[in-house]
Amino acid sequence: MAPDPPPKRFGEFALIAKLFAPLAAKDKGAFALSDDAAVVSVPAGSELVVTTDTVVEGVHFLRDDPAELIAKKALRVNLSDLAAKGAVPKSYLLALSLPKWVDNQWLTRFAAGLAEDQNRYAVTLIGGDTTSSPSTVAITITALGLAESGRMLRRAGARPRDIVFVSGTIGDAGAGLAALRGEGTGLSDFVRSALVSRYQLPEPRLALGRALVGLASAALDVSDGLIADIGHIAEVSGVKISIDAVRVPVSASTRALWGEGNDATVRAATAGDDYEIAFTAPASARARVEALARETGVDIHEIGRVDAGKGVLLLDERNRALPVTRTGFTHF
Amino acid sequence: MAPDPPPKRFGEFALIAKLFAPLAAKDKGAFALSDDAAVVSVPAGSELVVTTDTVVEGVHFLRDDPAELIAKKALRVNLSDLAAKGAVPKSYLLALSLPKWVDNQWLTRFAAGLAEDQNRYAVTLIGGDTTSSPSTVAITITALGLAESGRMLRRAGARPRDIVFVSGTIGDAGAGLAALRGEGTGLSDFVRSALVSRYQLPEPRLALGRALVGLASAALDVSDGLIADIGHIAEVSGVKISIDAVRVPVSASTRALWGEGNDATVRAATAGDDYEIAFTAPASARARVEALARETGVDIHEIGRVDAGKGVLLLDERNRALPVTRTGFTHF
Numbered sequence: 001m002a003p004d005p006p007p008k009r010f011g012e013f014a015l016i017a018k019l020f021a022p023l024a025a026k027d028k029g030a031f032a033l034s035d036d037a038a039v040v041s042v043p044a045g046s047e048l049v050v051t052t053d054t055v056v057e058g059v060h061f062l063r064d065d066p067a068e069l070i071a072k073k074a075l076r077v078n079l080s081d082l083a084a085k086g087a088v089p090k091s092y093l094l095a096l097s098l099p100k101w102v103d104n105q106w107l108t109r110f111a112a113g114l115a116e117d118q119n120r121y122a123v124t125l126i127g128g129d130t131t132s133s134p135s136t137v138a139i140t141i142t143a144l145g146l147a148e149s150g151r152m153l154r155r156a157g158a159r160p161r162d163i164v165f166v167s168g169t170i171g172d173a174g175a176g177l178a179a180l181r182g183e184g185t186g187l188s189d190f191v192r193s194a195l196v197s198r199y200q201l202p203e204p205r206l207a208l209g210r211a212l213v214g215l216a217s218a219a220l221d222v223s224d225g226l227i228a229d230i231g232h233i234a235e236v237s238g239v240k241i242s243i244d245a246v247r248v249p250v251s252a253s254t255r256a257l258w259g260e261g262n263d264a265t266v267r268a269a270t271a272g273d274d275y276e277i278a279f280t281a282p283a284s285a286r287a288r289v290e291a292l293a294r295e296t297g298v299d300i301h302e303i304g305r306v307d308a309g310k311g312v313l314l315l316d317e318r319n320r321a322l323p324v325t326r327t328g329f330t331h332f
Numbered sequence: 333m334a335p336d337p338p339p340k341r342f343g344e345f346a347l348i349a350k351l352f353a354p355l356a357a358k359d360k361g362a363f364a365l366s367d368d369a370a371v372v373s374v375p376a377g378s379e380l381v382v383t384t385d386t387v388v389e390g391v392h393f394l395r396d397d398p399a400e401l402i403a404k405k406a407l408r409v410n411l412s413d414l415a416a417k418g419a420v421p422k423s424y425l426l427a428l429s430l431p432k433w434v435d436n437q438w439l440t441r442f443a444a445g446l447a448e449d450q451n452r453y454a455v456t457l458i459g460g461d462t463t464s465s466p467s468t469v470a471i472t473i474t475a476l477g478l479a480e481s482g483r484m485l486r487r488a489g490a491r492p493r494d495i496v497f498v499s500g501t502i503g504d505a506g507a508g509l510a511a512l513r514g515e516g517t518g519l520s521d522f523v524r525s526a527l528v529s530r531y532q533l534p535e536p537r538l539a540l541g542r543a544l545v546g547l548a549s550a551a552l553d554v555s556d557g558l559i560a561d562i563g564h565i566a567e568v569s570g571v572k573i574s575i576d577a578v579r580v581p582v583s584a585s586t587r588a589l590w591g592e593g594n595d596a597t598v599r600a601a602t603a604g605d606d607y608e609i610a611f612t613a614p615a616s617a618r619a620r621v622e623a624l625a626r627e628t629g630v631d632i633h634e635i636g637r638v639d640a641g642k643g644v645l646l647l648d649e650r651n652r653a654l655p656v657t658r659t660g661f662t663h664f
Contacts, residue, residue, distance in 0.1 A: 036413040037383035042374040051369035081368040095472040140427040140472035
């Protein structure tokens with residue numbers, strides 16, 4: 001057999017110079033990606049908030065997904081972590097492992113996706129690494145943000161009698177992935193594409209997260225699954241958290257795929273990839289939280305309460321714990 | 333065919349709690365890896381120096397390499413970037429993509445390798461991400477260091493009449509990889525393992541890099557290949573650099589594999605993975621550089637000079653440019 005001809009692709013250095021260096025133009029500390037490292041200044045009174053997340057072909061996205069959406073998802077899952085911590089995003093590093101099938105068209109669309117989101121979220125590429133990969137695309141982004149010293153929102157901090165809130169709706173991304181995998185062939189195109197777009201393109205809740213500083217007692221972004229992530233808050237805060245299934249915000253689109261009952265709610269609350277913010281706050285903050293929803297344009301739902309004890313429960317209408325065999329997505 | 337039984341492996345969260353959280357114990361800002369992000373404080377008068385590098389199975393290491401050496405190499409290639417910038421390493425984030433074959437024994441050895449190097453280099457794990465991978469192990473580390481504000485060593489800054497230096501020896505890692513791939517079957521075990529160990533376990537030149545702040549006009553670590561990397565300095569500094577082949581420090585071990593002539597020198601100077609520091613400095617700094625070599629215990633060789641112009645030349649004994657068809661390793 002004749003080998004496939006190699007795809008048209010810039011060499012490693014041309015790729016950096018042509019596609020990635022322009023993304024670094026707004027931060028002097030990036031040295032136009034021409035040095036071994038970047039320099040980051042942190043103003044007095046601030047701390048750097050640092051997070052890293054990898055997205056892998058076949059796990060977090062599919063090979064046929066549009067490259068600009070893959071780029072945006074890779075960036076946004078990191079910005080979502082900064083959002084949940086109340087940090088203001090500043091810059092990011094991009095480590096890209098590329099198999100042979102990736103060509104210039106894919107790379108150009110990938111960089112265009114990053115450029116759009118850089119404008120949308122006011123962040124700048126400051127460094128990275130490009131390597132070959134034997135088989136699949138892997139993208140690791142490390143995002144840097146700023147927070148007032150000592151004020152970053154933590155997972156630890158939920159106290160008995162606090163209330164539990166979550167932004168947006170839960171389960172749409174999981175339903176979107178299920179639709180991509182062949183479920184719900186009877187869905188309307190409108191519903192189907194709404195769900196798929198929630199899977200492919202999360203929306204980091206940056207304005208909400210920033211406004212929660214000083215208000216929320218604990219916060220995180222919902223990535224593994226609502227129940228699993230609320231469980232993380234319960235564990236590190238040393239409390240018990242009860243969620244009312246009927247109050248978990250499941251969209252009409254996800255209901256159209258999975259139905260009305262508690263089984264569907266359990267599925268939505270354990271699917272993951274939502275990138276909403278779950279947080280706890282004292283009851284005295286309730287009016288301020290409601291005002292925040294209006295100011296940021298992001299729905300916020302009260303879904304449960306914190307008690308002394310440990311663990312997380314999902315309760316039905318009669319306060320009986322629903323069986324949850326798998327609280328969220330785990331990689332292994 | 334019956335599928336292979338799954339290897340014994342911790343779940344994702346147990347892996348973090350048992351193997352990685354202990355590596356984060358020394359930095360309060362890591363929150364024991366129990367939060368979405370880490371907090372990094374930067375003292376007044378300092379800047380953060382940030383770099384990221386990925387190592388991929390089948391590209392930077394081989395599946396059968398000892399897991400502790402893979403871990404150390406992944407960390408050290410990043411520390412080498414900080415070294416070349418004169419920065420003091422502080423902490424790092426680890427993004428790990430794991431295929432199914434990776435078991436607890438591999439992971440335990442991997443974490444043990446990191447623990448050893450954390451002690452050796454006084455760095456602490458502060459965050460990361462663990463994902464599944466369809467086929468190969470990929471490790472992305474983002475390393476954070478501190479430098480006095482405005483004093484980070486840059487690639488830009490070499491000036492005409494500066495002298496070019498390089499630490500250690502050049503080509504050993506490339507020769508070690510060649511030996512692993514079957515070259516040099518007649519080598520003694522001693523020579524062979526010396527070369528292989530230079531490939532598997534680079535030594536970041538941290539003390540030297542720190543001492544070069546205020547002395548070197550430009551610096552970088554030799555990862556792509558000496559000629560390619562000196563070419564990076566020439567390009568961003570806007571100068572021409574000439575290297576004397578006869579002065580490139582090639583070890584007796586590498587000579588034993590590749591021979592005495594200029595062809596072997598070209599191969600050594602374009603092989604990459606050396607993780608030595610190449611730097612330029614004014615002639616007035618020569619005595620101080622020689623003293624530094626004694627103080628740090630790292631050999632430093634004068635190998636060339638900077639002139640007005642552009643590009644990089646490797647010159648033979650009669651000052652004729654040697655043909656270099658490929659200046660270093662590129663991923664594509």
